Structures are given as structure tokens and as C-alpha cells.
Amino acid sequence: MRIVIGEDSALFREGLSRLLTENGHDVAGTAETADSLVDVVRAVDPDLTIIDVRMPPTMTDDGARAAVTLRAERPDRPILMLSQHIETRHVVELVGTGGFGYLLKDRVLRVGDFLDAMRRVVDGGSALDPTIVAALVAPTRADDPLAALSAREREVLALVAEGRSNGAIAAQLVLAERTVESHMRSIFQKLRIDDAPDTHRRVIAVLTQLRQ
């Protein structure tokens, strides 16, 4: 697939493009600043855009804002955000949409998982880092519907939010797939969400709920 990388650290940028090229992808363009990234993406129109949250000029959340800009221009453009640590403030509005991923940078070292996540995003799915999902599914108030979930249900929900299928979840938690399905029903009931057969739509429903 054709990929554009927005990343200010040359070391990381070169390492990543080399890794991606070696795995059969085409790094069609790179950008060091948020502004130039938007221009490059417009010009190249890649299949996937990988963006570092923290970029020049201000080194705060310029990457996230560039992502928002790009999404505004093309709502289904697949975007994979990377960052050194969890920053949810500016990506949270993109989290519930399809074709979006948000991972910590060190996930890149698990090359296979990383390539999977890229594939899911390009297919319109979701790829969220477990730590980010944990931050999203943690109950913050007594009346938070998340507080009603059991520990196991929360675990399942986190995996759903990461974009895993029922089968993948069952394998990860060493459960029967039917057990995972019954957990899912219970979760949707407690969160008052209509169940959906399609994994992607399911994730989106969950994340939309969590975002509020």
C-alpha cells in the first residue's frame, strides 16, 4: 500500500520507512512538520497516513490537528496516529470513526502486529493501543455505566475496542467463543447499546458510547 509518514525525528522516520519498504509497502512521501504533511497528503493521496501526534511547529499536538484537518477534507481517509505516550485530548473525536488507529510508538517493534493494525485501519476498521483503551474504559464516576461491568467484561470490552474479533478475543483470554459472545451481550445490555454482528460497527458503537 502507499503510505505517507509524518514524523519529525529523522531517526524514527527513516527506520520506519525502511521497515515498511522491506515489508513490501511503498512509502510515497514523508513530512517533518504538520503543515507540510497536509500538503504532501493532498498531493500524494496515500492509502494510509501515519502521523506522530507531537510535531513541529509547536511540538504539542500539531500532528493530531493535522489529522483532524485531513479527516475534514476526506472523512474516510485511513489514519494511524503514533505517540510516545497516551494523549487523548485531540484524538478522542477521531477514535470512534472507522479507518482510524492510535498506537504507542514502541508497538512498531512488534512488526507483525503493527502491520496487522495498519491493514485493519486501511480496511476501515480500528486499531487502538490497549493502554489508550484502558484509559477510555476506566469508570470515573459512581454512576458511570462502566462501573457496572465486571472485571472480565471490562477486559473483553477493552479487546473489542482494540478492534479484535470474537475469535481473537477468545484466543487471547483462553475462553470458548460462546463465552465471549455471552460476555458481549451482557456488556451491550449494561451499556444500553444495540448489539451489531459486524465487528467494525461494534467497535464504533462502543467507542461512540465511551466518547460521551
Added chain:
Amino acid sequence: MFRPRRLVAAATILFVAVAGVRAVLAYGPASIGDTADWPVSTGLLLPSLLLGCLVAARAPASPIGPALALTALMPALVFTVEDWGSTYGTDAPWPGARVVGVISGGVWAWLFLGFVALVLLFPDGPLPGRRWRLIWAAVPVSAALVNFAVATDLANFADGRFGDPPFRLPDPLRRGLNFGAFALFFVVLLTAASSLVVRYRRGDRPTRLRLGWLTVAALSVPILLATSWLGIVLGAPADVMYGGFLITMFILVPGAITVAILRHDLFDVDRLLGTTLSWLVTTLISAAVFAAVVFAVGNFFPDRVGITTAAFVTALALLPLHHWIHRTVARLVDPDRTVALARIRDFVRRVRDGQAEPEQIESVLRDALDDPGLRVLLRRPGEQLDVPDGAIPLRTGDSLVGALTLGTTSARRLRRAREAVVEARLPIEVSRLRVELREALAEVRASRARLMEDVAAERQRLERDLHDGAQQRLIAIGMRLRSVQYQLSPGVPAYRELDEVVETLEHTVAELRRIAHGVRPSRLDDGLAVALRDLVADSTLPVDLVVPELEVAESAATTVYFTVGEAIANALKHARATRISISVGVTDQVLRAVVRDDGVGGAREGFGLRSMRDRVASAGGEFTVDSPPGAGTSITVEIPCAS
């Protein structure tokens, strides 16, 4: 133009001339009266004249100087007329002695002229209005009428010294004239007295104080006059009764008036007068006590015992008596000073009792000394204080601690302010020390806050460096290792080894992230609310967290974040709580966080609480713990934050 000094000078010259004439009458061929008459009467009048001169010198614009001189001059003139008339029938009669003698029968009515003028002018000139101008004409007219009525009355010719009266009025007319003249005379006197009431009603505080003096003196005149007449009627020697009246009128009244006029400028005279008076009265009362005891005890015991007892009793009574009299006299003679010092003493007492702040000393001094421009300057630590000209320096030992500047300066005010400063030394010193302490504390707080901001900035930089520097490099190295790995075939041992190396690298990155988080939680980049939500997500207890999105300073946010974290840890570790509630918000520019649990309570001040307290204090905030045994623990953090 009104020239009080010239009038006083003219009156003085006239007085001297008239005194000369009387001296000739007394010691010349006519030899009128006793040899003591001239010195006694002149001596009686002299105080009024001298006081008039004193007032004219001290208060040149005041009409009271001439009025006082007039009170001396009029009697001198009256006495001269009387003495002149007395030469009739002697060996050396003066020209016109018979006529003058007849007139002198009622000439005493003119004695009051000076006094009435004084009452009408006191303390600052004639009263406005037509009615009050009319009385200036009525005074001489009524005196002349009385003089005429008395001089032409049959009684004046009863002893036949002056032969037959010049004319005889029919009895009813004579009685009518007598009654009318005296009635008018009294009405004029009463009206003059009533002007004091009018002035008192309209007057301000100094005017009222001055009038108080005059009123007492003025009231004594008609009373004494009536008393002397009554005494004469009852058969007392006329000279004695008349003498008492004269002494009152010519010494006490002018004295009181002079004090009233000059009081505000002659402070030392007040004190002198007060001290003299109080000792005089003390001496008199002591003597009376002594005499009374000697008399009372002497009837029963030998002389020596009586005298010893008397001395003992007197000595015992003397000091408290003197204190009491001194205070009373001081209050009477110099009420302003007494009131001012009493106010300051009262203030000092209230400061000592904690009812007043020592910093109020300036307003108290302004009030007490009646000087709105007064200022208390205090030397600030590390600064030099320039004492302005005319200011009163305040010292503790050898060091200059401040200065008192007056809005209006006069010798008297300076003297009084010096006395006040001595009384107010304690609150002045205390407020100086408190200013010093406050400034030192403020400086310490400010420098601590600066330090904390620096620390916070430093932590932020360190966290960035860890994330963007070391962490990023490690991941880049990891990626290169992966690239190298994929060039190998999966079967070779190096392939497996590289897998392990990359895994170690991942752990190292995670470790670095944890370290960076301890330095400064990077979630604070998303705001305090997000960071706190993240924090409580790790809690094994249910946490109710109420926190809106807040924009607060880095150091305040970090402090609240870490303190709340420690509070949660404490609740988990020690409190055996089942639930924690946290609320964070900003009200009135104070960031306030409350962490409450339902545990066993009774938290004791230990290392945990102290480190939280220190952390909060270093951010310029306050930390309070409420932890009654059995009723949970509530920890409140309040940090000022200017938004």
C-alpha cells in the same frame, strides 16, 4: 480697620494715665481713702490688663485682647470718678468736685461695660444679625440710665453732703425711672449672657470648650453680685462683700477667658497651671486633713500621739489624693491632651487584649491628635529611612525604626505628638515588626513559588527529553534491528537473539516511560482532568471523580495530581476504605481538591501527610486533613492560581 493691638495699647496708656491721676488723688493734698486703696485696686485691675496684652500678643486678630483691657480700664475710670467726687468737702477739692461727686453715686454701672463687651465678643467677635448690633447701643444707654437714676435719686442726697438735689421728680416718676433703668440694665446683662447660649448651640467643639470656661466665670458674676447685695442687706461689711465680687470679676474671669482663648497655643501654660493647681489643692486638703486629725485625736491623746497620727494619716492620703486631683485638674485644664492620651492608652490596651490591630496606630494617632495629615513612617527591612524635616524620629535603643510626620506643625503639637509617641511605642514597634515579618514571609513565599515553577519547568523538559530523545532513539534502534533481523533467515540463532534484544529494548522503553511518568505525568499535557481520570483508573477501589476541564498552572496541576495520588494510596493502604470520592474545581482563583474516603479515619500526622503538606506548601497552597476516628478521612488541597 480693626486693630486689636492698637486698641490694647491705647487702653494701656489710658490706664496708666488714670492710675497716675488716682495716685495724685490718694497721696496728694486730697488724701482720698486709705493708703492701701490705690495699690489694692490697681493690683486688682492689672491682671486683666496684662492678660489683655498677652492675648493681643499671642492672638493678634482676636477681639478678646481689647475687651480684656477694657474690663481693666472701665473700673479704673470709675474709681477715678469716685475718688474725684470724694475731694468735695475736703481741704483740697478738685475742680467740679460736687458735680463729679453727685455723678459718682451711680457710676458703678459702668463697671460692667468691659465685661459685657467681653461676653458679647467671646470667643471670635460680634455675633451677626441686627438684634445683636442693637445691644451694642443698649449697653452704654442702660449704664447711663442707671447712673442717672442713682445719681439723681433722693438717697444720693440723703446725707446732705451735696446739698439739695438739682431737681425733684414726682414720686411715681422717680420710682418708674429707677425701676425702668434697673430693668433695662438687667435685661442687657441677661441678653449678653444669652449670647453665650446662642454661640454654644452654633459652635463647634473648640468653641464649646472655650465657652464652657467663660460660662462658669460669667455665671459667677450675677450670682456674686446678688450675694454681695444680700450680704450687705444682712449687715455684713460692704467692703468685704464688694471685695470678693471684685476679685472674682477682675481676676478669675479674665484668667479663665485668657486660658480659653490661648489654650490651643500655650500647652505648657496648661500643664504648668494644671500641676500648680493640683499641688495647691492637694496641699490645702492635706493641711485640712492634718488639722482635722490633730483636732479629733488631740481631744483624747497627748499632743505627740495626735500629731504623729495626723502626719501618718496625711502621708497615707497624700499620694492617692494628689493623683486623683492631678487627673481631675488635668482633665479640666487641658481636656484635649487628657482625652488624646487616654485614647492612645485605651488603644494600646485593646492591642494587648487582641481586640485591635497594631497597624491601626496611624488612624488612632490622627484621631487622638486631631491631625488628618499625620503619618507613621516605618523603616522597612534592608532600607534606609529618611526622616523628613520636622518629623519626630522613633527609636528603639540606638536604632531608628520610623518617624512620625505631622500634617500641621506647631511647637505645641510637636510636644503633644512626642508625648503620644511615647504612649504608642508598643503598637508602633509591633506593627513595624509585623511589617518586617510579613515582607520577609512574602519574599520567602515568592521565592519558593519561583523555585517550584522552575522545578516544574525542569521536570517538563526532562520528561520531554526522555520521550523525544532517549525513548525515540531506542525505538529507532529497535526498528533497525528488526530490519537487520528480516535479512536473516528465521532459522539462524542470530534471528532468535535479535528477537530477544528487541524485546529487552521494548521493556527498556516501557521502563523509561514509567520513569518519565514519575518525573511528571505526561497525561497532564491533556489537562489535569484527563490526568486524574487516568490516575483513578488504576485504583482497585471504586472512585467517584468529579473534575471539570481546567486550565491551571503547571506547578499547581502537578501538585494536585501527586497529592491526590498519595491520598488515594493512603486510603488504600491505611484507611480500609470501600469508596473514595474526589472533587476538583476552581473557585475564586483557588484550585481546590478534596479527597474523601469512608475508612476508619483517625489519620495521624506522619511521614505521608507531612510530605503531602510540604508538597502543597511549596506550591503556595494549603493542606488540611479532617480525620475523626471512625468517620473517614477528608483531605483538602487549596492552591491559589491566577487564571
